[in-house]
Amino acid sequence: MIRWTEQCIPTLRNAPQDAEIASHRWMLRAGLIRKLAGGLYTFLPLGLRALRKVERIVREEMDRAGALELLMPALHPRDIWERTGRYEVLQEVMFKIHDRQDRELVLGPTHEEIITDLVANEIQSYRQLPRNFYQIQTKFRDEIRPRFGLMRAKEFIMKDAYSFDVDDAGATASYRKMYEAYRRIFERCGLRTRIVEADTGAMGGQSSHEFMVLAEAGEDGLVECSACEYGANLERAEIGDQPPRVFAEADKPAQAVPTPGRRTIVEVAAFLEVAPEQMIKTLIYQVDDQPVAVLVPGDREVNEVKLAHALAGVTPVLANDAQVEAVTGAPPGFAGPCGLENVRLLADERLHGLRGGVTGANQVDTHLVHVDLERDAAPLHYVDLVTAQAGDPCPRCGAPLQAKRGIEVGHVFKLGTKYSEKLGALYLDESGQQHPCIMGCYGIGVTRTLQSIIEQHHDADGILWPVGVAPYTVEVLIINHAHAPAVAAGEQLARVLTEAGLEVLLDDRDERPGVKFKDADLIGLPVRIGIGEKSLARGMVEMKRRTDGEVTECPPQDVLKTLAAWGIAP
């Protein structure tokens, strides 16, 4: 049992101005965290208790799934990152420091290299596999823009696990185990998550799934099918087949028309009185110093993640004005596929069979109408290049997709042998043959998960902690501190509940009842037990469930029974 007067729970009547989203405001107002600087937060006692609850759930489920906990350094020598080539890839997000010998060290943004190096040294035989190692540790990332409190911070706590298997079947089994463990973890945290297919990004590897907490404040866009189970991050979401785009007067020959000063899709469409979807947007990218023309429907946007995949992983960079002019012979705004030579052309699938289209003529102030791509442009390579949007057909079943926003709290990857090969994590099989381990990696943003719980569980008055992660389970609230019998009864009840094994916070402050009720709602412990003069006169205490406001009275000796009926057991 802890007394409020002996704890440090600095609740705020109003939130600091820079708190943008609900969960961030409540964390500050309820005295869970305080900001040191942008993206850097102190966990106050109540916040830390909740964080430890989340960690405990993660630990229990990881252990249950057979993963082995260890702890790796946060500080890494530069060299190990260069061995996989990821020093280059991640240098933007890595904090770098130098020791007194001027040796460069980085603060770990993730730990694939470190664990793989360990396994390379310690595991030699198939008899030692499979293994899955995990840790709960602080990661450091120099985010472009930290925001939303713990959601995107420069320093955050992550649970990261790494599996090592002898073959694909084993790797898939390890992946499934983690996938299931994650479901359980988030469920126990009281989170409703949506699992979606995801891009592997800087991690590399073959496939991955993200665990998303659906929320308006989410930083990731995703789509889910209105009919089947399909769901995917927007970076990756595929789009089902759509009928070819054939517009009016499709049979007419292509014709140049003047479009003075009309450069953008919107301007040209308005000027020529055509719809944006009738237009062929032509973007010039630089890929390894070579220009590539990318064609997409005028009403769509290029998905650069998909484009990078189509370009064998090379990150495309949009060409500058001079480069566009060198390639197309016209300033930006008038590029089109017809007559474009010496440039690699990539077209989005939705343009396949397009007739009656409108596009730039590669000549200043001029566009082409009645364009038939098959007829008027060089043979094109069609791939999926645009970002999915609401209403697009599902790639699995064709039903309309819905757009949502989500907070990525977990991500599981099949990595293959990318790291094990480069760092020499090899094992000998039964016949003495050497093979690289097949790896998987699995992350959970623990601090982000904590804040997501609040994002999903709050009302107008404060937090509604799910029992499993609440900093304390029960708040005993002495309504009138001047009423000695109530004080005594509150102390007594808190003691009894604590002895029964419950985590109890006793609000023993000499405050007005209103203040204490408001604070109780704010910090949001699952159960509030009010000890008041009036009910005490009847031999009763008042129990209130925070989640749904359910209220009941019972004699103090029946409190444990009522808690049990509410599904709260010590």
Added chain:
RNA sequence: CGGGGCGUAGCGCAGACUGGUAGCGCGCUUGAAUGGGGUUCAAGAGGUCGCGAGUUCAAAUCUCGCCGCCCCGACCA
């Protein structure tokens, strides 16, 4: 990295244009009353006005530099 905004008491803000040595609400301390949803009265404490230069008799206020924080954007022709 580009654009915009902000930095005055723990939190929320005013004062700045028109320089004269800092104020309001909440919170905090003490006392009293009150005691079932942020109660009331009285008396207090608390500020290098982000930092550093400059202008001036005088700078929170004007000028310059720096630092920090927040928001938007980061090239979709």
